[in-house]
Amino acid sequence: MLDKLAAITQRLSPGLRQIIGNTSWLFADKIFQLGLGLVVGIWVARYLQPQDYGLLTYALTFVSLFGAITRLGLGTIVIRDIARDPAGKDETLGTAFTLQLIGGVLTLVLTVSLVSLLKPNELLTRWLVGIVATGTIFNAFRTIDYWFQSQILAKYIVVANNLASAIYAVLRIILIRLQATVIAFAWAGLAESALRGLGMVIAYHVHGNQMRRWRFSFHRAKALLRESWPLILSGLAVYVYSxxxxxxxxxxxxxxxxxxxxxxxxxxxxxxxxxxxxxxxxxxxxxxxxxxxxxxxxxxxxxxxxxxxxxxxxxxxxxxxxxxxxxxxxxxxxxxxxxxxxxxxxxxxxxxxxxxxxxxxxxxxxxxxxxxxxxxxxxxxxxxxxxxxxxxxxxxxxxxxxxxxxxxxxxxxxxxxxxxxxxxxxxxxxxxxxxxxxxxxxxxxx
Structure with a gap:
C-alpha cells in the first residue's frame, strides 16, 4: 500500500507535491487543535450550561463583528505581494504589522464603547466583551503567519499553534476543576492570544528571520490600504451575513x-x-x-x-x-x-x-x-x-x-x-x- 502511494506521489509535479506536503502539515495542525479544542470545548459547554455558554458566545461573536478592523483585509494581499516580491518582505510585513496593531486597539475601543451603550446594566457582559477584545491586539502577530503562507511553509507555525492550544486546553480544564465563573474562561482566551503571538515570533526567528528588520512605510501603508479597503468593508459585511x-x-x-x-x-x-x-x-x-x-x-x-x-x-x-x-x-x-x-x-x-x-x-x-x-x-x-x-x-x-x-x-x-x-x-x-x-x-x- 505504501509503495503504491509513493509511486503515485512520484508522478505528481514538484509544485503539486509541495502543495500536498504543506497541506498535510496544516491538516495535522487542525486535526490536533480540533480534537483538543472539541474535547475541552464540549467539557466547557457542559460545565457552563446553555445560558452561560450562550453569554460567552455572545461576547466572542460581538467582538468578532469588528474582526475586519483588526485584520484590515491584509492577509491575501500580503501573501500575494511577498510571493511576487520576496525582497520587499521586511517593509511589507512591518507595515502590515503596524496597521493590524492599530486595528486591534481600535477594535478594543469600539467594542467596549458599543456594548456599554447596548447593555448599560449588564456589567458581566461588558467585562466579557472587554477581555475578549483585548485579545485582538495580539492578532497583529499573525502577520508572521502570512510570510509562512507565502512560502508554503506550514510546519513552523504548526508547532507554535499547537503549543498555544495545548496550554489553553490545560487552562480551561483547571478552571473547570476549580469551578470558575464564566469570566475566567474569557481571561483564558486572552492568555491564548498572547501565547499564539509569542509562538509565532519564536517560529519566525527559528527560521532565520528577524522582526527588528521590519520597517514601517507610509507609502506602503497607503498602497496596502488602498487595495484592502474593499476587503475591510466586505470582511465586516461577510461577518454580518455569516x-x-x-x-x-x-x-x-x-x-x-x-x-x-x-x-x-x-x-x-x-x-x-x-x-x-x-x-x-x-x-x-x-x-x-x-x-x-x-x-x-x-x-x-x-x-x-x-x-x-x-x-x-x-x-x-x-x-x-x-x-x-x-x-x-x-x-x-x-x-x-x-x-x-x-x-x-x-x-x-x-x-x-x-x-x-x-x-x-x-x-x-x-x-x-x-x-x-x-x-x-x-x-x-x-x-x-x-x-x-x-x-x-x-x-x-x-x-x-x-x-x-x-x-x-x-x-x-x-x-x-x-x-x-x-x-x-x-x-x-x-x-x-x-x-x-x-x-x-x-x-x-x-
Missing amino acids: KIDQVMLGSLLSDTTQLGYYSVAVKLSEIFDFLPMIIYQSVFPKFSSLKEQDPDEYLSKFQMYFDTMALLWIAVAVPVSILSPYIVNILYGKSYAASAPILSIYVWAQFGSNFGVARSAYLAVEGKLHYSLYLSVIGALTNVAINAILIPRFGALGATAATLMTYLLVIVLLNFYFRELRLVGKMIIRSLNFYKSASRLLKLVQ
Missing part, C-alpha cells in the same frame, strides 16, 4: 439559552471548516503564478478547486445531518438536545463556506476584489432583514433558515447577475455534478 445571527439571537431574545443551543449546532457543523481554508492556503500562491504562465491550465485547475469544495461539502453534510441527534446527545448531553434539529439543517449551509473561500481565491488572483464588497453588502442586508423577521418567531431555527437563504443568494445566485462572475457561477454548477467532479480530480493522479 455571524450576525448569533449577535441578534443574544440581543433580540430575553436570555441567551437559545444562543447556547444555536452556538453548539454552529460549532459542530463548522468543525470541518478548516479543510477549505488549508487547501486555500496551499494553492493560492500557485494560482497567482500559474495565471501568468499558462492561462488555460489555470482555469482547468480552478475548476478542480471548486470540484474539491463541492465534494468536501457533500461528504460532511450528509452524515452529520442524518446523525445529528446522536452527535449532540453523545457529545453535549441531554441539556443541549434542542441543538440537534438545528444542526441537521445548519450543516447544509457549509456550501457557503466551501464555495465562498474558492471564489475569494479567484477574485484575488483576477484582481476583482471589489466584487467581494458588493456581494457581502447584499448578503449582510439580506441576512439582517431575514433574521429580524424569523428570530422573534422561531428563535434559533429561524436564524438557521436565514443563514441558508442568504448563502444561496450570495454564494450561488448572484454570480449570474454580475457578468464578470458568471464563470464562477458556472464552475460552481459544474462542480455539483459530483460524478464528473470526482472524475476530473482523479486525473491529477493518473
Whole structure:
C-alpha cells in the first residue's frame, strides 16, 4: 500500500507535491487543535450550561463583528505581494504589522464603547466583551503567519499553534476543576492570544528571520490600504451575513439559552471548516503564478478547486445531518438536545463556506476584489432583514433558515447577475455534478 502511494506521489509535479506536503502539515495542525479544542470545548459547554455558554458566545461573536478592523483585509494581499516580491518582505510585513496593531486597539475601543451603550446594566457582559477584545491586539502577530503562507511553509507555525492550544486546553480544564465563573474562561482566551503571538515570533526567528528588520512605510501603508479597503468593508459585511445571527439571537431574545443551543449546532457543523481554508492556503500562491504562465491550465485547475469544495461539502453534510441527534446527545448531553434539529439543517449551509473561500481565491488572483464588497453588502442586508423577521418567531431555527437563504443568494445566485462572475457561477454548477467532479480530480493522479 505504501509503495503504491509513493509511486503515485512520484508522478505528481514538484509544485503539486509541495502543495500536498504543506497541506498535510496544516491538516495535522487542525486535526490536533480540533480534537483538543472539541474535547475541552464540549467539557466547557457542559460545565457552563446553555445560558452561560450562550453569554460567552455572545461576547466572542460581538467582538468578532469588528474582526475586519483588526485584520484590515491584509492577509491575501500580503501573501500575494511577498510571493511576487520576496525582497520587499521586511517593509511589507512591518507595515502590515503596524496597521493590524492599530486595528486591534481600535477594535478594543469600539467594542467596549458599543456594548456599554447596548447593555448599560449588564456589567458581566461588558467585562466579557472587554477581555475578549483585548485579545485582538495580539492578532497583529499573525502577520508572521502570512510570510509562512507565502512560502508554503506550514510546519513552523504548526508547532507554535499547537503549543498555544495545548496550554489553553490545560487552562480551561483547571478552571473547570476549580469551578470558575464564566469570566475566567474569557481571561483564558486572552492568555491564548498572547501565547499564539509569542509562538509565532519564536517560529519566525527559528527560521532565520528577524522582526527588528521590519520597517514601517507610509507609502506602503497607503498602497496596502488602498487595495484592502474593499476587503475591510466586505470582511465586516461577510461577518454580518455569516455571524450576525448569533449577535441578534443574544440581543433580540430575553436570555441567551437559545444562543447556547444555536452556538453548539454552529460549532459542530463548522468543525470541518478548516479543510477549505488549508487547501486555500496551499494553492493560492500557485494560482497567482500559474495565471501568468499558462492561462488555460489555470482555469482547468480552478475548476478542480471548486470540484474539491463541492465534494468536501457533500461528504460532511450528509452524515452529520442524518446523525445529528446522536452527535449532540453523545457529545453535549441531554441539556443541549434542542441543538440537534438545528444542526441537521445548519450543516447544509457549509456550501457557503466551501464555495465562498474558492471564489475569494479567484477574485484575488483576477484582481476583482471589489466584487467581494458588493456581494457581502447584499448578503449582510439580506441576512439582517431575514433574521429580524424569523428570530422573534422561531428563535434559533429561524436564524438557521436565514443563514441558508442568504448563502444561496450570495454564494450561488448572484454570480449570474454580475457578468464578470458568471464563470464562477458556472464552475460552481459544474462542480455539483459530483460524478464528473470526482472524475476530473482523479486525473491529477493518473
